Amino acid sequence: MKSHRKELWFETKTRLAFVNITEDVQAALAASGVREGLCLVNAMHITASVFINDDESGLHEDYARWLEKLAPFDPSPEAYHHNRTGEDNGDAHHKRQIMGREVVVAITKGRLDFGRWEQIFYGEFDGRRDKRVLVKIIGA
Amino acid sequence: MKSHRKELWFETKTRLAFVNITEDVQAALAASGVREGLCLVNAMHITASVFINDDESGLHEDYARWLEKLAPFDPSPEAYHHNRTGEDNGDAHHKRQIMGREVVVAITKGRLDFGRWEQIFYGEFDGRRDKRVLVKIIGA
Amino acid sequence: MKSHRKELWFETKTRLAFVNITEDVQAALAASGVREGLCLVNAMHITASVFINDDESGLHEDYARWLEKLAPFDPSPEAYHHNRTGEDNGDAHHKRQIMGREVVVAITKGRLDFGRWEQIFYGEFDGRRDKRVLVKIIGA
Numbered sequence: 001m002k003s004h005r006k007e008l009w010f011e012t013k014t015r016l017a018f019v020n021i022t023e024d025v026q027a028a029l030a031a032s033g034v035r036e037g038l039c040l041v042n043a044m045h046i047t048a049s050v051f052i053n054d055d056e057s058g059l060h061e062d063y064a065r066w067l068e069k070l071a072p073f074d075p076s077p078e079a080y081h082h083n084r085t086g087e088d089n090g091d092a093h094h095k096r097q098i099m100g101r102e103v104v105v106a107i108t109k110g111r112l113d114f115g116r117w118e119q120i121f122y123g124e125f126d127g128r129r130d131k132r133v134l135v136k137i138i139g140a
Numbered sequence: 141m142k143s144h145r146k147e148l149w150f151e152t153k154t155r156l157a158f159v160n161i162t163e164d165v166q167a168a169l170a171a172s173g174v175r176e177g178l179c180l181v182n183a184m185h186i187t188a189s190v191f192i193n194d195d196e197s198g199l200h201e202d203y204a205r206w207l208e209k210l211a212p213f214d215p216s217p218e219a220y221h222h223n224r225t226g227e228d229n230g231d232a233h234h235k236r237q238i239m240g241r242e243v244v245v246a247i248t249k250g251r252l253d254f255g256r257w258e259q260i261f262y263g264e265f266d267g268r269r270d271k272r273v274l275v276k277i278i279g280a
Numbered sequence: 281m282k283s284h285r286k287e288l289w290f291e292t293k294t295r296l297a298f299v300n301i302t303e304d305v306q307a308a309l310a311a312s313g314v315r316e317g318l319c320l321v322n323a324m325h326i327t328a329s330v331f332i333n334d335d336e337s338g339l340h341e342d343y344a345r346w347l348e349k350l351a352p353f354d355p356s357p358e359a360y361h362h363n364r365t366g367e368d369n370g371d372a373h374h375k376r377q378i379m380g381r382e383v384v385v386a387i388t389k390g391r392l393d394f395g396r397w398e399q400i401f402y403g404e405f406d407g408r409r410d411k412r413v414l415v416k417i418i419g420a
Contacts, residue, residue, distance in 0.1 A: 001141050001281050001420040003316035005388055036143035037278055038180060040318060040384050044395030046333045052241055053186045058221030059233055066211065066234055071346065081338030093339055094346055097379060099237055101332055104180050104244055104384055106276035108145055113274060115184030134393060136386035138317055138419065139278065140141040141281050176283035177418055178320060192381055193326045198361030199373055206351065206374055239377055244320050244384055246416035248285055253414060255324030279418065280281040 004032030004137040007044075012127035015073070016095075018060045019122040021050075021133065025105075026112060028135040035110045037139015041120055042102035044132040047092035049099035049123035067095045067125070092125035099123045107139055144172030144277040147184075152267035155213070156235075158200045159262040161190075161273065165245075166252060168275040175250045177279015181260055182242035184272040187232035189239035189263035207235045207265070232265035239263045247279055284312030284417040287324075292407035295353070296375075298340045299402040301330075301413065305385075306392060308415040315390045317419015321400055322382035324412040327372035329379035329403035347375045347405070372405035379403045387419055 006028040008021060025041055041050045053059065071094035077083040080090025103120060106113035122133055146168040148161060165181055181190045193199065211234035217223040220230025243260060246253035262273055286308040288301060305321055321330045333339065351374035357363040360370025383400060386393035402413055 001316075003419070005386070005393070036141075038178065038276070038318065040386055042384075042386070044398065046395070046397050051237065053233060053237070054222075056222055056225060058217075058224050059230065061221045062230055062234070063237075070210075070350075077338075081341045082334075082336060084338050085336060090339065090342055093333060094342070097331065097333070097343075100240065100380065102384060104182075104242060106145070106180055106182070106274055108276070113145070113276065115186070115272060115274075117186050118184065132395060134386055134395075136318070136388070136393065139143070176281075178318065178416070191377065193373060193377070194362075196362055196365060198357075198364050199370065201361045202370055202374070203377075210350075240380065244322075244382060246285070246320055246322070246414055248416070253285070253416065255326070255412060255414075257326050258324065279283070 002034050002139060006135040008133040010122060010131050011129060012124045015127050016064055017124040017127055020055050020119055021122050022120045025120055025135055029112060029137060032137040034107055034137050034139035037107045037137060039105045039107055040102060040136045042134050044134050047089050047096055047126035048131055049096050050103055050133060051099045051123055052103050052118050052120055054117050055119045067098060070098060071095050089126040095125040142174050142279060146275040148273040150262060150271050151269060152264045155267050156204055157264040157267055160195050160259055161262050162260045165260055165275055169252060169277060172277040174247055174277050174279035177247045177277060179245045179247055180242060180276045182274050184274050187229050187236055187266035188271055189236050190243055190273060191239045191263055192243050192258050192260055194257050195259045207238060210238060211235050229266040235265040282314050282419060286415040288413040290402060290411050291409060292404045295407050296344055297404040297407055300335050300399055301402050302400045305400055305415055309392060309417060312417040314387055314417050314419035317387045317417060319385045319387055320382060320416045322414050324414050327369050327376055327406035328411055329376050330383055330413060331379045331403055332383050332398050332400055334397050335399045347378060350378060351375050369406040375405040
C-alpha cells in the first residue's frame, strides 16, 4: 500500500472565501503515484470547510448569503456563547458544519474519479490568517 | 490491495426524490471480493446527495419539506444568483450541501458494517435527467 | 494491508449531548498498529452524529440552541410525519444530517493527523438508551 501526505496553505484576504483547490489536489495525486485508492481532503481548522460543488461565482455568492442567514456573523457573546472565550468567530464554527469538514474522492487509473462538474473547494469562514488543508492519499 | 469501481445510474420522475441504493452497494461489494476495507459512495452530480438514514416514508416527507424551507425552489436569478447562468436549480446546490455528497462505510467480513437501521440513499434535488452515483471499494 | 475494528458504546443521560471521543479513537489506532492509513469514525445510529470541532462548552451550547432552531424537538406527528410511526425523534433525524454521520481522519506516523484544535465528538440527539459508534482503521 502506498500513502502520500500534502499540506496546502491559505491566507484569504476576506473573512469568508471560497478557493478552488482541485489542481492542488491533482498535483498531490500525481506526486503520490497512486493509481487506485482513496483521497481524503480535509480542513485542519474548525472554522473552515472542504467541499465539492460548482466553480460558479453566482453560486458562491448564494452560499455566502445563505450561510450568513443560517449562522450570521455576530461577535457578541450573547449571540454565540463561544465568543465568551474572547473569540468573535462563533458563526464560523456553525457555517463549517453546514458545508462539511472533508471530502473523500475515489482514485481510478491515477485520476480523481469525478463527475463532469465536480470541483474541490476550500471554504474559509474566519480568514485573514494562515490556515491549512490536508491531502492524504492511500492506495496502490 | 484490491479495488473495485461501480457506477449506478438514475433518472427520477420528480425533481426531488430519495432512492434506497443499499442493495446496489451490497452487490458491488460482493463483486469486489473485499473482506476488510472501506466503501465510498458518492453522488457524481452537484445537485444530488448520498446519505445514510432510515427507510421510512414519513421521514422522507419530512426531509423534503425541511429542505424546501431551508433552500426553497425558486427559478428566479434574484433568489439564486446561480440561476443567472440560465439554470433553475440554485436551490438544489444548497439542499445537497445539507444532506451531503458522500458516505464512507466500513467493510467487515465481506459485509457493509452497519447499525440496525442504517440504509444508503441517493438524494435527488434536480431530477428528471440521467444522473450517476459512484461506488469505490478498497481493501483486502 | 492491516485493518482494525472497534465499537464504542454510549448511554447519555440527556436527549442531546456531545461527548469527546478523541482518546477512544486514539486508543483504537494504537491497538491497530497502523502507521499510515485512514480512520473512519461513524455513528451506527441514525439519530446521532460523529463530527470534528472544538472542545469548548460555549460552542456546544451554541450548537444545541442552533440545532433546536433548525429542527425543533416536537413529538407530534404533524410536526414530523416520522412520528406517525410512534417515535418521537423526528427532530433527531434532522439534527444528525446537519452535524453529519461520520468523519474520516488521516493516519500519519501512527497518529491521528490533526490540526491544532481538532477533536472528535459523538453527537447524540435521541439519547437515554444504548448507542454505538464504529471505528474502522485501514492502512499499513
